[in-house]
Structures are given as C-alpha cells and as structure tokens.
Amino acid sequence: MKNLTVEAGDQRYDVLVGRLEDCRSRLVALAAGRPLVAVTEPKVWSLHGPRLQAMLPCDPVMVPEGEEAKDWPHLMELISAFTERNLDRSAAIAAFGGGSVGDLAGLAAGLFKRGLPIVQLPTTLLAQADSAVGGKTAIDALGQKNLVGMFHQPRLVIADVSLLDSLDKRQLRGGYAEVVKYGLIRHETLFEWLEGHGPALLDGHREYREEAVWQSVAAKARTVEADVTDRNGARALLNFGHTFGHALESAAGLGTLLHGEAVGIGMVLAFDLSAALGLCAHDDATRVRAHLQSVGLPVTIAETGVDRAALLPLMRADKKNEGGAVRLVLSRGIGHAFLSEGVAEDVLAEFLATAA
Numbered sequence: 001m002k003n004l005t006v007e008a009g010d011q012r013y014d015v016l017v018g019r020l021e022d023c024r025s026r027l028v029a030l031a032a033g034r035p036l037v038a039v040t041e042p043k044v045w046s047l048h049g050p051r052l053q054a055m056l057p058c059d060p061v062m063v064p065e066g067e068e069a070k071d072w073p074h075l076m077e078l079i080s081a082f083t084e085r086n087l088d089r090s091a092a093i094a095a096f097g098g099g100s101v102g103d104l105a106g107l108a109a110g111l112f113k114r115g116l117p118i119v120q121l122p123t124t125l126l127a128q129a130d131s132a133v134g135g136k137t138a139i140d141a142l143g144q145k146n147l148v149g150m151f152h153q154p155r156l157v158i159a160d161v162s163l164l165d166s167l168d169k170r171q172l173r174g175g176y177a178e179v180v181k182y183g184l185i186r187h188e189t190l191f192e193w194l195e196g197h198g199p200a201l202l203d204g205h206r207e208y209r210e211e212a213v214w215q216s217v218a219a220k221a222r223t224v225e226a227d228v229t230d231r232n233g234a235r236a237l238l239n240f241g242h243t244f245g246h247a248l249e250s251a252a253g254l255g256t257l258l259h260g261e262a263v264g265i266g267m268v269l270a271f272d273l274s275a276a277l278g279l280c281a282h283d284d285a286t287r288v289r290a291h292l293q294s295v296g297l298p299v300t301i302a303e304t305g306v307d308r309a310a311l312l313p314l315m316r317a318d319k320k321n322e323g324g325a326v327r328l329v330l331s332r333g334i335g336h337a338f339l340s341e342g343v344a345e346d347v348l349a350e351f352l353a354t355a356a
C-alpha cells in the first residue's frame with residue numbers, strides 16, 4: 001500500500017493507494033465507535049458493497065448513479081436520510097462511488113449539522129485520480145455545473161484500483177482524461193509515460209492503473225496544499241480544460257457528455273487556442289489531440305452535437321472569472337499550464353466559431 005499525506009491548511013489526511021482490505025485498520029480506527037453511513041448507489045453497492053461490509057459493517061444510503069445525483073432534491077433526500085437515522089456529530093459518512101457520489105455526499109456531510117467527517121472510497125478512475133482528494137464538493141443548479149458547493153476535506157481517502165475492473169470502457173476513458181490533465185499541467189514525463197502505457201492501462205493493466213492514480217493524486221495533493229480554497233491561482237491549474245469542458249457539459253445537457261469526455265475536448269481546445277495565440281507550438285496541440293483520440297476519447301466540439309453559440313455565455317459564468325474577463329487556463333507547452341489574465345471575448349467567439 002502507498003500512502004501520502006495531504007496538508008490542507010489545518011486539515012491533514014492520508015491518501016492510501018492499495019487494496020481496501022489492506023487499509024482496513026485505518027478505516028476501523030477512523031470509524032471507531034461512530035455510526036458509519038455509506039452514501040453509495042445501487043450499481044456500486046451490488047458490485048462492491050459486500051467487500052466493504054465484510055471489512056466494516058455500515059449502513060448504506062442509496063443515491064442515483066451518475067450526474068443525476070448532483071442536484072437539490074437529492075441533496076435534500078440525503079439530508080433527510082441522515083435526519084431519519086438521527087445522526088449526530090459523532091457519526092461519520094463514507095462516500096462509496098464515483099465523483100458524483102463523492103461530490104454530493106461531501107456536500108451533504110459538510111452541511112449537515114455544520115459538518116460530519118467524511119471518508120472518500122472512490123470507485124471510478126476519475127474519482128481515484130482526482131475528485132476524492134482536495135475537498136471540493138458540489139451539486140449542479142440552474143443548469144450550471146457545480147454551482148453550489150463548499151470545501152469539505154475528507155479525513156481519509158482509500159483508492160483500490162481493483163474496483164475499476166467492473167467499470168465500463170467509456171467511464172474509464174473519461175477518468176483517463178483527468179489523469180492526462182495532470183501530465184499536461186506540470187508533468188510532461190507523466191504525459192510521455194501515458195503516451196506509452198495509456199492503452200494498456202485502459203485495457204486493465206493493474207500496476208499501470210495504480211501508478212497513474214498515484215502520480216495524479218501526488219500532483220493534486222501538492223497543488224491543493226498550495227491553494228486549499230482555490231483563491232491564489234495555483235489550484236486553478238487543476239481546472240485545465242474545464243472552462244470549455246463545463247460549458248460543453250451544460251450545453252449538451254448535464255449528464256449527457258461525461259465530465260472527463262468534456263474535459264478532454266476542453267484540453268484540446270485550450271491547446272489549440274494557446275497555439276493560435278502563439279503561446280505554445282502547434283505540434284504540442286497536435287500531440288495532445290492525437291493521444292486523446294488514440295485512446296477513443298472525443299476531441300472536437302463537432303462530435304458532441306452542441307450548439308457552439310451556447311458555449312461563450314456559459315463560459316462567462318465560470319468560477320475563475322474576475323472583473324468580467326474569461327480567465328482560461330492556457331498552455332505554454334506540455335507540462336506548462338498557466339492561468340491567463342483573461343482572453344478577449346471577440347477572440348474567444350471567433351475561436352469557438354471555427355474550432356473543430
């Protein structure tokens with residue numbers, strides 16, 4: 001089992017990458033004497049619930065699978081479930097599912113009685129490599145991604161890549177896009193490694209999956225530590241591809257395009273725009289597009305069927321924006337992302353109108 005510690009302001013927690021059963025003592029110690037409620041969804045629970053129950057009996061509360069869970073009614077249902085169980089602040093919540101379960105359960109745990117401890121037990125590649133770490137929680141509202149949320153850091157994260165064996169290929173590829181993101185932001189060597197090993201990783205190579213999760217969470221942990229609440233620009237880099245990506249998800253209808261698919265297209269667009277602005281070489285943009293395409297991810301707006309005219313208004317609502325400017329994360333080359341001061345709207349409009 002591999003272990004790293006995240007120092008998120010005054011919160012300190014471990015991320016364990018290894019078999020769930022090998023981490024049992026850590027989970028038991030954390031839950032000691034507390035009622036433990038597992039927020040999960042039917043597919044994950046039927047596939048993997050028995051493994052969790054065998055380690056540590058917990059009370060499962062079901063939410064719908066996928067993005068559909070991230071809304072006000074399901075947040076309220078979860079709060080009702082906590083209330084029906086008469087949970088007090090000595091209870092603990094475990095999020096057992098993908099990023100959607102983690103985001104919803106994290107928000108409910110953060111809000112309920114002003115905060116119950118949460119353990120993240122991610123079951124998708126995306127959640128293991130990215131969403132389970134860092135404490136961002138959210139639901140979608142008014143058609144916008146992650147409009148309502150808070151920071152609520154987990155007490156422990158356990159990522160067991162054997163859980164990914166039951167994940168379908170499309171979901172795996174979506175998660176893979178977020179892994180590629182870590183290479184593109186700061187770690188060119190990770191991107192090179194993925195160019196060589198990505199296909200085998202997606203085909204089921206367990207050691208490569210573990211390495212990809214480990215490299216991603218290590219990179220994420222260091223970035224989160226530098227900017228826990230996403231205020232000084234360091235953490236904004238984790239949003240690479242997301243200004244375009246979130247707009248694409250919303251324009252397609254939330255839950256239609258996978259988050260990772262949208263982020264993959266968004267990263268290609270961010271490279272194409274950076275190249276068009278003379279910030280990076282066109283060869284870099286070509287290389288990124290070629291890799292994502294080679295593993296079967298969509299790489300163009302055209303493939304999504306969304307109305308490209310809908311994108312700019314959605315991008316204006318992005319959380320990184322300040323003073324009315326759309327502050328995209330752009331690139332000076334693979335491994336060299338940076339937060340721009342803002343891209344002029346006429347430039348963006350023309351780029352979006354002609355992008356592939």
Ligand SMILES: NC(=O)c1ccc[n+]([C@@H]2O[C@H](COP(=O)([O-])OP(=O)(O)OC[C@H]3O[C@@H](n4cnc5c(N)ncnc54)[C@H](O)[C@@H]3O)[C@@H](O)[C@H]2O)c1
Pocket residue numbers: 041043044047065066067070097098099100101103123124125126127130131132133134135136137146163164165166167168171174175259260
């Ligand atoms: N908080 C963050 O930092 C952060 C980071 C990245 C993404 N996100 C959010 O995460 C969400 C996407 O999460 P996701 O990609 O993990 O997908 P998801 O949670 O929406 O789950 C996708 C599908 O995978 C299935 N599934 C989950 N685990 C499985 C398993 N082990 N075997 C078989 N099927 C399984 C689910 O039933 C569901 O159908 C988005 O809402 C995104 O905004 C949050």
Ligand SMILES: O=C(O)C(=O)C[C@@H](O)[C@H](O)[C@H](O)COP(=O)(O)O
Pocket residue numbers: 130134136138145146178230235238239242319
């Ligand atoms: O942890 C972060 O910070 C991220 O930006 C990670 C992203 O992959 C993730 O999709 C996050 O939920 C986006 O957050 P938002 O602030 O753009 O809603």
Ligand SMILES: [Zn+2]
Pocket residue numbers: 178242259263
């Ligand atoms: Zn993301």
